[in-house]
Amino acid sequence: MARESKRTGMYIRWYASVREPPICSFTAIIMCGIAGVWHNRLPSNEVPQIVRAMTDELRHRGPDAEGIWHDETLGLALGHRRLAIVDLSPSGAQPMRSASGRFTIVFNGEIYNFKRLRAELEATGAQFEGTSDTAVMLAAFEAWGITASVPRFHGMFAFAVWDQREQCLWLGRDRLGEKPLYITEVDDAIAFASELKALRQTPMFRSDVDPHAVFDVLKRGTTRGCRTIYASVKKLLPGQLVKYWRVGTALRSQQIEYWSVTSAAAVAKNLDLTFQTDENAIDALDQLLSSVVTDEMISDVALGAFLSGGVDSSLIVALMQRASSRPVRTFTIGFNEATHDESPFARGVAAHVGTEHTEVMLSARDALSLVPRLPEIFDEPFADSSQLPMLLVADVTRRSVTVAISGDGGDELFGGYSQYAARDGLATLVGRVPRFAKSAIAGGLGFVPDAVLRSASKSTWTPNFRSRLHALLTSDSAALSYDALLAMIVSPEGVLARDQSSIVAHPSWPSAPTFAESQMMFDLQTYLPDDILVKVDRSAMAYSLETRAPLLDHRVVEFALAQPLHRKIRNGRGKYLLRALLVRYIPLSLIDRPKRGFSIPLGDWLRRDLRSWGYDMLTPDNTLRQWFNPQVTSALWAEHQRGDADRSQQLWPILMLLQWLRTNAV
Numbered sequence: 001m002a003r004e005s006k007r008t009g010m011y012i013r014w015y016a017s018v019r020e021p022p023i024c025s026f027t028a029i030i031m032c033g034i035a036g037v038w039h040n041r042l043p044s045n046e047v048p049q050i051v052r053a054m055t056d057e058l059r060h061r062g063p064d065a066e067g068i069w070h071d072e073t074l075g076l077a078l079g080h081r082r083l084a085i086v087d088l089s090p091s092g093a094q095p096m097r098s099a100s101g102r103f104t105i106v107f108n109g110e111i112y113n114f115k116r117l118r119a120e121l122e123a124t125g126a127q128f129e130g131t132s133d134t135a136v137m138l139a140a141f142e143a144w145g146i147t148a149s150v151p152r153f154h155g156m157f158a159f160a161v162w163d164q165r166e167q168c169l170w171l172g173r174d175r176l177g178e179k180p181l182y183i184t185e186v187d188d189a190i191a192f193a194s195e196l197k198a199l200r201q202t203p204m205f206r207s208d209v210d211p212h213a214v215f216d217v218l219k220r221g222t223t224r225g226c227r228t229i230y231a232s233v234k235k236l237l238p239g240q241l242v243k244y245w246r247v248g249t250a251l252r253s254q255q256i257e258y259w260s261v262t263s264a265a266a267v268a269k270n271l272d273l274t275f276q277t278d279e280n281a282i283d284a285l286d287q288l289l290s291s292v293v294t295d296e297m298i299s300d301v302a303l304g305a306f307l308s309g310g311v312d313s314s315l316i317v318a319l320m321q322r323a324s325s326r327p328v329r330t331f332t333i334g335f336n337e338a339t340h341d342e343s344p345f346a347r348g349v350a351a352h353v354g355t356e357h358t359e360v361m362l363s364a365r366d367a368l369s370l371v372p373r374l375p376e377i378f379d380e381p382f383a384d385s386s387q388l389p390m391l392l393v394a395d396v397t398r399r400s401v402t403v404a405i406s407g408d409g410g411d412e413l414f415g416g417y418s419q420y421a422a423r424d425g426l427a428t429l430v431g432r433v434p435r436f437a438k439s440a441i442a443g444g445l446g447f448v449p450d451a452v453l454r455s456a457s458k459s460t461w462t463p464n465f466r467s468r469l470h471a472l473l474t475s476d477s478a479a480l481s482y483d484a485l486l487a488m489i490v491s492p493e494g495v496l497a498r499d500q501s502s503i504v505a506h507p508s509w510p511s512a513p514t515f516a517e518s519q520m521m522f523d524l525q526t527y528l529p530d531d532i533l534v535k536v537d538r539s540a541m542a543y544s545l546e547t548r549a550p551l552l553d554h555r556v557v558e559f560a561l562a563q564p565l566h567r568k569i570r571n572g573r574g575k576y577l578l579r580a581l582l583v584r585y586i587p588l589s590l591i592d593r594p595k596r597g598f599s600i601p602l603g604d605w606l607r608r609d610l611r612s613w614g615y616d617m618l619t620p621d622n623t624l625r626q627w628f629n630p631q632v633t634s635a636l637w638a639e640h641q642r643g644d645a646d647r648s649q650q651l652w653p654i655l656m657l658l659q660w661l662r663t664n665a666v
Helices: 046-057 114-122 134-143 146-152 211-220 263-269 279-295 311-323 344-353 364-378 387-398 410-414 425-431 433-447 450-456 465-474 477-484 515-525 527-541 554-561 576-582 601-606 610-615 621-626 629-640 648-663
Strands: 001-004 009-014 033-038 065-071 077-081 101-112 156-164 169-173 182-186 190-193 234-236 240-247 251-259 302-305 329-335 356-362 403-404 546-548
Touching: 033 046, 033 101, 046 065, 046 077, 046 190, 065 101, 077 101, 077 156, 101 134, 114 134, 114 211, 134 146, 134 156, 134 465, 146 169, 146 240, 156 450, 211 279, 211 477, 211 527, 211 648, 263 515, 263 554, 279 311, 279 576, 302 311, 311 344, 311 410, 311 576, 329 344, 329 387, 329 450, 344 356, 356 387, 364 387, 364 601, 364 648, 387 527, 410 515, 410 554, 410 576, 477 515, 515 527, 515 629, 546 576, 601 629, 601 648, 610 629, 610 648, 621 648, 629 648
Parallel strands: 009 356, 302 329, 302 403, 329 356, 403 546
Antiparallel strands: 001 009, 033 077, 033 190, 065 077, 101 156, 156 169, 169 240, 182 190, 182 234, 240 251
16 A cells, blocks of 8 residues: 655545455444344343444444343343444443433443533432443433433434333334344244344344335335334334333334434424524534534544535534644545545645544445445445445544544535536426326337437436336325435346236325425435435444444524525525634635545446446346346346446445345355
């Protein structure tokens, strides 16, 4: 690996790092993870053995320590793998019991306001051993109960709590879905874990693939909502608690929603957050974000930040540096292809703010070395190709720090994506077509030459343009129309084998004052937890790196939901408030450029370094024939290789599905 060091400006550039054995190897230690089983018909000694096998699969999430708690009379065991961030002493170890012994918890995440909650609890007589946020959670449960405590937690979390007095098990997940939690329920038994791979170690696991999940992956690149690739496993949704108890031997459950984007938007309407002037709103956002960033910088280990050079990450880094007494460590990804390389912008921001900056360059050869590991890292098919640079930057970041702060969430909250701001966007134009004319236009699309469609389409929507336009013209659902606008494969049934096609229920469409605000809320509920946060969590956890996202603090979310659209999108540009705040810290010239997004030159790579791998994946065999139409997949590949069209967006989910299906012998 070539390394270029420039201490002037505190800047380091690393090349091709993935071709060397990483300092924090994926196979040796892959972050804080939880697991558990409640099964009262297994021999008492088997349950903790199963949970230990589960936590072994989660070693990468918590390389520092392991703990198992077991109640043999109940057939219940809770397991934990620890990545020590706050309170590195044994007093922070888990599973942890409350002072009275009533509650036992395993917890993944961080509660950022735990010091304030601790002071409040101490004022009522609570006593603590150690300084962990987990102990504060338990004391809160003792004092206020679980359903009253969780809404008071500011943070990211997934947890399981056994209530000895009430003989019930509680599972919970944070408001936006930063931390994952998977559940399988079979024959009056339950198992849960931070990752799917742990559930494979349980006797309750069933490997049947859910065809609806395959459909989801082809359409949007990920499984969606509570669904997973396995029919027998579900995700606990963001902002939810679920309570389990037994009546005789039968397992019963109750699901409780303590927070949602919809309810937060309703509350935001009544909050005094609209302000009389833009300047008042900017001041309030400055104060709020500064407080949140300071809270999220709490750590007893080394901490840094991802820096793309865009508005969101640049603002977070600027606020971090203002709060820090020494240079913040920042990390960015670059590409040899200038069309996708934003590293010079990140470098300029880092130099202005004064961070200690590291760049890593990703090439197609580096991507190829990462591709075989994707099924193991992500557990299920995941087709957001920015997973590759995310993995590489996580690897390099973990070599220097244990915690990294990101700017995720700014686009969904403050109108950063192009489809929100486009007054003449495809969906808007189709919306102006009279209803009686839409079916006629849709029927005639097949006779329009490709060249005419390409010249009529915006560059953003050029891939799949004919399919997108047809779906928009024929759909009577705003949610399905928007899905079609952003789909990787607009009509997955066209590439699937005939017996694998399935009908998927309509996603719900949020009510908001404007169509753009409905789009933002829809993405907060779907794209953010199903794609962005999965990508960040799995990539970072593969290297035992914790990530935090200040813009996803629920107070920031509620602030954004309360703002009128003109404070998000103005003059055709999104993120007005974030930009206006950022220029208080960084010159406009450093960040005033069109948004590129965290994309890779996938189309070129599939014609070069990834070509042989892609060809092998698409060679017809029993797996391909079982799930796909070989004629369609071969035609897409051939068209892409000839250069007739860029089919990489459609090919990537097919390739990711095939790789996962073969790896898991499904």
